[in-house]
Amino acid sequence: MLNAREQFFNGGNGDGSVAAGLGLGIEITEYGVSNGGRVYNTTTVPMTSASSWRTTTTTTNSTGNATASTTPSSAQVSSSAVVTKTPLEPVAEEDVHFDTDALSNLPARDPVDIEFKELSLTVNLGFNRGSKEILHNVNGKFPGSQLIAIMGPSGAGKSTLLDALSGFKTTGVDGSILLNGRRRDLPSFRRMSCYITQDDRLQPLLTVNENMHIAADLKLGENVSYEEKETRIEDILLLLGLYDHDQTLTMRLSGGQKKRLSIAMELINNPTVMFLDEPTTGLDSSSCTKVLELLKKLTSQGRTIICTIHQPTAKLFQIFDQVYVLSAGNCVYQGGTEKLVPFLQAVDLPCPMYHNPADYIIELACGEYGYDKIDTLKSATENGSCLTWFNNPSAVMRAETLMRKNPIPRRTKTRSLENTSYTNQCSVLLRRGYIKAKRDTTMTHLRIGVNIAVAILFGAIYDHTGAEGSRVLDNYNLLFAILMHHSMTTMMLTVLTFPIEMSILLKEHFNRWYSLKAYYTSMTLVDLPISIISCFLFTAIIYLWSYQPMEWVRFWMFFAISLLTVFVGHSFGLMIGAWFDVTNGTFLAPVLTIPQMMFAGFGVTLRDLPSYLKWGSHVSYLRYGLEGFIAAIYGLDRGVLPCDEAPYCHYRYPKKFLEEITMSGDQFWNDVLALSAMTVIFRLISFIVLKAKIKSVR
Numbered sequence: 001m002l003n004a005r006e007q008f009f010n011g012g013n014g015d016g017s018v019a020a021g022l023g024l025g026i027e028i029t030e031y032g033v034s035n036g037g038r039v040y041n042t043t044t045v046p047m048t049s050a051s052s053w054r055t056t057t058t059t060t061n062s063t064g065n066a067t068a069s070t071t072p073s074s075a076q077v078s079s080s081a082v083v084t085k086t087p088l089e090p091v092a093e094e095d096v097h098f099d100t101d102a103l104s105n106l107p108a109r110d111p112v113d114i115e116f117k118e119l120s121l122t123v124n125l126g127f128n129r130g131s132k133e134i135l136h137n138v139n140g141k142f143p144g145s146q147l148i149a150i151m152g153p154s155g156a157g158k159s160t161l162l163d164a165l166s167g168f169k170t171t172g173v174d175g176s177i178l179l180n181g182r183r184r185d186l187p188s189f190r191r192m193s194c195y196i197t198q199d200d201r202l203q204p205l206l207t208v209n210e211n212m213h214i215a216a217d218l219k220l221g222e223n224v225s226y227e228e229k230e231t232r233i234e235d236i237l238l239l240l241g242l243y244d245h246d247q248t249l250t251m252r253l254s255g256g257q258k259k260r261l262s263i264a265m266e267l268i269n270n271p272t273v274m275f276l277d278e279p280t281t282g283l284d285s286s287s288c289t290k291v292l293e294l295l296k297k298l299t300s301q302g303r304t305i306i307c308t309i310h311q312p313t314a315k316l317f318q319i320f321d322q323v324y325v326l327s328a329g330n331c332v333y334q335g336g337t338e339k340l341v342p343f344l345q346a347v348d349l350p351c352p353m354y355h356n357p358a359d360y361i362i363e364l365a366c367g368e369y370g371y372d373k374i375d376t377l378k379s380a381t382e383n384g385s386c387l388t389w390f391n392n393p394s395a396v397m398r399a400e401t402l403m404r405k406n407p408i409p410r411r412t413k414t415r416s417l418e419n420t421s422y423t424n425q426c427s428v429l430l431r432r433g434y435i436k437a438k439r440d441t442t443m444t445h446l447r448i449g450v451n452i453a454v455a456i457l458f459g460a461i462y463d464h465t466g467a468e469g470s471r472v473l474d475n476y477n478l479l480f481a482i483l484m485h486h487s488m489t490t491m492m493l494t495v496l497t498f499p500i501e502m503s504i505l506l507k508e509h510f511n512r513w514y515s516l517k518a519y520y521t522s523m524t525l526v527d528l529p530i531s532i533i534s535c536f537l538f539t540a541i542i543y544l545w546s547y548q549p550m551e552w553v554r555f556w557m558f559f560a561i562s563l564l565t566v567f568v569g570h571s572f573g574l575m576i577g578a579w580f581d582v583t584n585g586t587f588l589a590p591v592l593t594i595p596q597m598m599f600a601g602f603g604v605t606l607r608d609l610p611s612y613l614k615w616g617s618h619v620s621y622l623r624y625g626l627e628g629f630i631a632a633i634y635g636l637d638r639g640v641l642p643c644d645e646a647p648y649c650h651y652r653y654p655k656k657f658l659e660e661i662t663m664s665g666d667q668f669w670n671d672v673l674a675l676s677a678m679t680v681i682f683r684l685i686s687f688i689v690l691k692a693k694i695k696s697v698r
């Protein structure tokens with residue numbers, strides 16, 4: 001005899017037969033018995049073709065958890081198996097193929113039961129605005145090896161609950177979270193779990209295969225052989241239907257493929273608990289089904305998978321084992337998906353005919369049928385404490401039983417959360433950075449191209465200014481323009497691109513791929529060659545074209561100041577990019593550069609600055625850059641300048657020019673020191689800001 005849920009989703013009549021609706025669809029009727037009464041619920045699922053049926057065999061394991069396997073064959077019925085039928089998607093040529101055999105190569109995990117009691121989460125609303133409680137003492141139990149959906153209307157607190165359970169959010173969290181009956185030890189829990197964000201934070205310029213290898217090298221480390229990593233990657237790609245796309249750039253993948261790649265990358269170290277924030281958002285119904293079916297398969301090996309989902313269709317809803325529904329931070333239902341209709345009947349809020357129960361409970365949770373109904377549901381579920389509506393309530397183990405059944409988890413000696421050493425992390429991240437840089441049209445190609453183009457433009461405008469005594473002021477303008485170019489281009493590029501990188505950093509760092517220190521070191525090192533190459537090309541072109549003094553020592557001094565200005569600009573941009581989002585960053589970067597220009601000694605000489613503003617010139621990196629350029633071009637006792645273009649040559653003697661701009665031309669090493677110190681200070685601040693940012697989102 002089919003149970004209520006199976007009949008609801010299959011349209012079966014209790015004997016395995018299906019009520020078909022003459023090609024338009026199938027009418028599905030669910031009925032369950034609760035409190036002595038019948039619950040009726042019908043819905044219509046469109047049917048693509050009469051022949052497209054797949055048989056799902058649902059077996060019940062010893063813990064009462066349902067496991068499902070899908071075959072395209074005709075029904076197989078055994079005493080312990082219930083045969084259900086679901087419409088099969090038309091198989092397109094490029095349709096995804098999940099190789100379930102590959103699943104058997106992934107080591108199974110010991111299931112972990114998650115329980116939370118009186119869980120509340122309060123956020124600070126900012127200075128003088130007080131705080132707000134988002135989760136209100138909710139309770140719940142997520143048994144191991146199950147696919148669990150956290151549902152609820154928008155703003156109900158789904159993501160917040162997921163954040164609290166995964167340990168992504170720790171500030172303002174109150175109450176207890178138990179793993180197999182014991183209080184959660186966050187570091188060990190983070191070692192066994194992963195969090196997959198709603199937006200696919202993937203490296204777009206790497207292929208699927210490269211992304212997988214980087215993840216494997218970061219998560220499995222040097223001790224696992226290449227062959228072993230390769231086998232695991234192959235298995236996961238086969239399992240997730242990505243094997244045929246392993247040479248495709250991630251940015252060219254479809255939404256569903258990106259989602260599967262996010263899952264694939266986290267599967268490499270085989271987590272026991274997986275948290276997914278809205279894995280189906282932005283996907284078409286077929287991709288949604290594929291992603292959820294895949295997750296369901298993963299639970300069969302002991303993994304507990306918890307995802308938030310907005311409002312699943314009837315077809316998607318049936319894939320979940322258990323559902324947890326929130327309304328304004330309170331639990332309004334917890335239990336098996338098949339028990340939802342009987343539950344609603346039991347609380348006297350029967351699901352109307354032709355209504356998807358998932359839709360109906362959300363409507364109730366939204367308060368569409370009155371806010372008193374929310375209170376009714378909340379008290380019926382005892383804010384998540386009630387286990388009556390679980391698929392198999394008698395199989396749900398109490399915390400004490402779980403504690404006795406599961407040994408005390410081993411404590412690891414290492415304090416570090418990452419699986420591999422700092423040097424391994426740096427070398428893998430450097431490799432990833434190198435691949436990205438090679439393909440990055442903005443940070444590499446455009447940057448080098450812009451440097452060449454601007455150098456040519458400046459060269460054409462300031463042709464010969466470096467050698468001609470009558471054009472010293474033009475040359476001075478050129479030096480300042482070069483300075484602005486070096487600082488602004490790198491700064492703005494960083495301000496615009498770093499926030500995107502930041503979101504990937506947050507995800508990967510939380511999932512323990514690498515430490516912030518390793519990330520920062522590799523990021524700094526990856527940028528070095530690009531900065532040096534683009535700066536050298538620029539310097540060579542402009543130096544020759546504008547006829548600056550043909551002395552090697554002056555050339556290298558000029559190049560050194562240019563490069564240091566690039567480093568300061570990059571570090572300054574990084575500081576702003578780490579602190580602010582793109583909008584605020586693009587506004588602030590130029591705004592903060594203007595005072596630096598004012599204090600550079602270019603418009604107003606350093607001598608003429610009001611005494612109370614003199615400090616400004618000491619903190620302006622443009623001042624040190626300009627002074628360094630002047631030392632390189634007009635310092636070192638440069639001789640008399642030729643004056644071929646004009647009869648009157650005011651600055652024939654460079655010393656006179658130096659006097660007028662109140663620069664001595666012998667401060668080169670001080671300027672180098674000041675620029676280097678500023679680079680280090682800005683880098684240090686950026687690191688601290690990044691660290692604080694990572695902490696603050698939690």
Ligand SMILES: Nc1ncnc2c1ncn2[C@@H]1O[C@H](COP(=O)(O)OP(=O)(O)OP(=O)(O)O)[C@@H](O)[C@H]1O
Pocket residue numbers: 123124125132134152153154155156157158159160161310
């Ligand atoms: N840091 C915060 N400061 C203030 N309010 C917050 C903060 N974080 C979350 N909230 C509020 O908490 C409530 C729950 O947010 P949450 O993102 O968990 O909802 P959700 O159910 O996941 O919604 P959605 O489905 O729309 O993503 C919302 O009203 C949200 O505005």
